[in-house]
Amino acid sequence: xxxxxxxxxxxxxxxxxxxxxxxxxxxxxxxxxxxxxxxxxxxxxxxxxxxxxxxxxxxxxxxxxxxxxxxxxxxxxxxxxxxxxxxxxxxxxxxxxxxxxxxxxxxxxxxxxxxxxxxxxxxxxxxxxxxxxxxxxxxxxxxxxxxxxxxxxxxxxxxxxxxxxxxxxxxxxxxxxxxxxxxxxxxxxxxxxxxxxxxxxxxxxxxxxxxxxxxxxxxxxxxxxxxxxxxxxxxxxxxxxxxxxxxxxxxxxxxxxxxxxxxxxxxxxxxxxxxxxxxxxxxxxxxxxxxxxxxxxxxxxxxxxxxxxxxxxxxxxxxxxxxxxxxxxxxxxxxxxxxxxxxxxxxxxxxxxxxxxxxxxxxxxxxxxxxxxxxxxxxxxxxxxxxxxxxxxxxxxxxxxxxxxxxxxxxxxxxxxxxxxxxxxxxxxxxxxxxxxxxxxxxxxxxxxxxxxxxxxxxxxxxxxxxxxxxxxxxxxxxxxxxxxxxxxxxxxxxxxxxxxxxxxxxxxxxxxxxxxxxxxxxxxxxxxxxxxxxxxxxxxxxxxxxxxxxxxxxxxxxxxxxxxxxxxxxxxxxxxxxxxxxxxxxxxxxxxxxxxxxxxxxx
Amino acid sequence: xxxxxxxxxxxxxxxxxxxxxxxxxxxxxxxxxxxxxxxxxxxxxxxxxxxxxxxxxxxxxxxxxxxxxxxxxxxxxxxxxxxxxxxxxxxxxxxxxxxxxxxxxxxxxxxxxxxxxxxxxxxxxxxxxxxxxxxxxxxxxxxxxxxxxxxxxxxxxxxxxxxxxxxxxxxxxxxxxxxxxxxxxxxxxxxxxxxxxxxxxxxxxxxxxxxxxxxxxxxxxxxxxxxxxxxxxxxxxxxxxxxxxxxxxxxxxxxxxxxxxxxxxxxxxxxxxxxxxxxxxxxxxxxxxxxxxxxxxxxxxxxxxxxxxxxxxxxxxxxxxxxxxxxxxxxxxxxxxxxxxxxxxxxx
Numbered sequence: 001x002x003x004x005x006x007x008x009x010x011x012x013x014x015x016x017x018x019x020x021x022x023x024x025x026x027x028x029x030x031x032x033x034x035x036x037x038x039x040x041x042x043x044x045x046x047x048x049x050x051x052x053x054x055x056x057x058x059x060x061x062x063x064x065x066x067x068x069x070x071x072x073x074x075x076x077x078x079x080x081x082x083x084x085x086x087x088x089x090x091x092x093x094x095x096x097x098x099x100x101x102x103x104x105x106x107x108x109x110x111x112x113x114x115x116x117x118x119x120x121x122x123x124x125x126x127x128x129x130x131x132x133x134x135x136x137x138x139x140x141x142x143x144x145x146x147x148x149x150x151x152x153x154x155x156x157x158x159x160x161x162x163x164x165x166x167x168x169x170x171x172x173x174x175x176x177x178x179x180x181x182x183x184x185x186x187x188x189x190x191x192x193x194x195x196x197x198x199x200x201x202x203x204x205x206x207x208x209x210x211x212x213x214x215x216x217x218x219x220x221x222x223x224x225x226x227x228x229x230x231x232x233x234x235x236x237x238x239x240x241x242x243x244x245x246x247x248x249x250x251x252x253x254x255x256x257x258x259x260x261x262x263x264x265x266x267x268x269x270x271x272x273x274x275x276x277x278x279x280x281x282x283x284x285x286x287x288x289x290x291x292x293x294x295x296x297x298x299x300x301x302x303x304x305x306x307x308x309x310x311x312x313x314x315x316x317x318x319x320x321x322x323x324x325x326x327x328x329x330x331x332x333x334x335x336x337x338x339x340x341x342x343x344x345x346x347x348x349x350x351x352x353x354x355x356x357x358x359x360x361x362x363x364x365x366x367x368x369x370x371x372x373x374x375x376x377x378x379x380x381x382x383x384x385x386x387x388x389x390x391x392x393x394x395x396x397x398x399x400x401x402x403x404x405x406x407x408x409x410x411x412x413x414x415x416x417x418x419x420x421x422x423x424x425x426x427x428x429x430x431x432x433x434x435x436x437x438x439x440x441x442x443x444x445x446x447x448x449x450x451x452x453x454x455x456x457x458x459x460x461x462x463x464x465x466x467x468x469x470x471x472x473x474x475x476x477x478x479x480x481x482x483x484x485x486x487x488x489x490x491x492x493x494x495x496x497x498x499x500x501x502x503x504x505x506x507x508x509x510x511x512x513x514x515x516x517x518x519x520x521x522x523x524x525x526x527x528x529x530x531x532x533x534x535x536x537x538x539x540x541x542x543x544x545x546x547x548x549x550x551x552x553x554x555x556x557x558x559x560x561x562x563x564x565x566x567x568x569x570x571x572x573x574x575x576x577x578x579x580x581x582x583x584x585x586x587x588x589x590x591x592x593x594x595x596x597x598x599x600x601x602x603x604x
Numbered sequence: 605x606x607x608x609x610x611x612x613x614x615x616x617x618x619x620x621x622x623x624x625x626x627x628x629x630x631x632x633x634x635x636x637x638x639x640x641x642x643x644x645x646x647x648x649x650x651x652x653x654x655x656x657x658x659x660x661x662x663x664x665x666x667x668x669x670x671x672x673x674x675x676x677x678x679x680x681x682x683x684x685x686x687x688x689x690x691x692x693x694x695x696x697x698x699x700x701x702x703x704x705x706x707x708x709x710x711x712x713x714x715x716x717x718x719x720x721x722x723x724x725x726x727x728x729x730x731x732x733x734x735x736x737x738x739x740x741x742x743x744x745x746x747x748x749x750x751x752x753x754x755x756x757x758x759x760x761x762x763x764x765x766x767x768x769x770x771x772x773x774x775x776x777x778x779x780x781x782x783x784x785x786x787x788x789x790x791x792x793x794x795x796x797x798x799x800x801x802x803x804x805x806x807x808x809x810x811x812x813x814x815x816x817x818x819x820x821x822x823x824x825x826x827x828x829x830x831x832x833x834x835x836x837x838x839x840x841x842x843x844x845x846x847x848x849x850x851x852x853x854x855x856x857x858x859x860x861x862x863x864x865x866x867x868x869x870x871x872x873x874x875x876x877x878x879x880x881x882x883x884x885x886x887x888x889x890x891x892x893x894x895x896x897x898x899x900x901x902x903x904x905x906x907x908x909x910x911x912x913x914x915x916x917x918x919x920x921x922x923x924x925x926x927x928x929x930x931x932x933x934x935x936x937x938x939x940x941x942x943x944x945x946x947x948x949x950x951x952x
Contacts, residue, residue: 049636
């Protein structure tokens, strides 16, 4: 079983689903159909099997009753003393006397039996002391004084009882060959306690048919009667009359019903004994006749069953396809993704689990795609920004200016200034060279800015004033490198172009939102409102778009945004002729978090 | 794949064989409904032979000889052992003795008695009943307590009145007549006598009953009585023989007295002993039933009693015909008249 189970597990999902659907529909329907059909046919069989024997017994009763009436027929003879007297005489008489007797008895027989009430009587024969009296309705053959058919001569002692002879037991035949039974009764002279003779009454079997008429309604049923040896003496199909029922000895000896089992078309046979004698009556009806309705229902059921099976196959294919097709698609797309194509879309609109899966897959792929893009671009920008930062530090222009300033100072023998400037420059260069960390404590950046501004102050002397206000512990919090210098460079450049002095104020503080804010305020010419909005708009754009104005600011903004996300970055506020404020917003980044950021970025 | 096919085939095979197994194990015929088993072939005839004792009033008279013939015939046909035993004279004492001996010495199922005395036989019949023997009476009854039922040949009223009629036809409804009866104590004879006299009073006032003489069913005594009647009553026009011994004796006496045709002889007698007298005119009409039939019927009903079947009205007794039953009296049939024309038809 485990073996099979394992095998089954390896089938395709669609196959498994189809098999499951089919089993779930086909098996219950077929079992239900079979049980219902067999139950129904069984109950029909039982009902009919119970009902027909009762009818048979009723018919038997009717026939018995009729036979009893027949058996009483000879009694009418006793009402005629004349006939009795003739019968009591012996046959040794003159011819004329014999013929007169014959005339008298024959006419009595005709009067009483043939022309009497009972229309079933074919003929009456009276055998007495070698005399034969008769009266028949139609001509007959096979019975005469000389014929030896009678197994019972007039000397036979029936002990006053009557016998019923079946047609095949005699040679007697009537014109038209009607089926009949021969009632034989010994005529007894009760007074003398002697035999008068034997009376034979041939009775047509129409009364059988009458008695059985209510049984014959059913279509192909047949009814027959047999004697104790199984010889058929009455059959609804006259062909069988006189033949033997070859199955007779095999039939169960019951009063009831049984059915054949071995045949292609089985019959339900009911049987009943006769009370009066050893005959049996049989009634046979094909089971298919009984179960006609059930068979129609069965055939209908089979058709419906096939339709349902086909339908369920269709539905199961559809369902299985519905489940397995998206999965197949998914598998194909996965393979594409495996190969590196992230631009895939699983086009499934349904809202079911498969649709949800498809949606999840799509959104996952989008997410992955975006993450890849983002990391990739961050990395690019980072490198770019760092490159720029590197460039700005060793800005040859700045170097030249500084060195020139140092040169003047040497000429004027201001050694102290020279020493200080060289020291500052050295520090700046070291800060720049220390390129390992992306974020540094704010104090480092502040120091670097301070160095830079101090060097510029040496160069421009009183034209530059700067103030740095630190409202937080700058050693504790971190910031990306080189974010202040490009801003300050801008402030100096534009401030000194227009005005005599340039005042730069730097505020480092914590905002209400628990963010770190670095504000660089100058007293420069300010920026035109249109330019300002354009500048603010440009901040979000690709920092690599070109090295035009505002490039430094964009670079800074981009780096901050890349590291901390969109809400962070630069904001420029300015009023023309009044000055500009550049506000840098970054999160309050402690040393621990700073380490994560550096690592995270680097690993991406 | 092959394994899979194989296992599928095994499953299929199991399923199919499971189906066919059910069919293969049953018989060719499956009984759907069985009302009761067929009795045919199971019938076993009761071969127990019953013994029936038939006790006539008297033996060796033609009437009871004819009864005996019928009884023996019935015994042969019905498979019953028949003991036919009776007293040589119509005497209740002898009858009692015979019955007593039968009870003591034989295994008897039924005793059928033609009683000489309705009362005196009661004790012995009761004794028989105590011995689990069924008792019925025929021909002549006892008191009801002594027997189960009585087989009467004919209705006593019908017979009595008919006997009176037959005499009246032959004497022109007037003149003296005498009656010869059997034993004075026999109940059936007395019943008939009653109806004969009743009928005469009602319809034949011109006729006169001169005497009723008892013959005790003794032919010799009857003959002597007949002679004496003819001698004592010269105006005698007719004699009714009320028991079967009477008419032959009367006919003989009339014939010998040369008064054939002048004294009409009617009565109860079998036709055989009367054949000649009827033909030569010594007797005119004899009335009787078939004593053979009576013997046959008695045995047949005795056998039925032994098997526990009581007679009922309109019952068809094979060899006898239909019987009537009223209260506890079975009536066999109608009386038959024998005349010189039909007497040859009968043989008893």
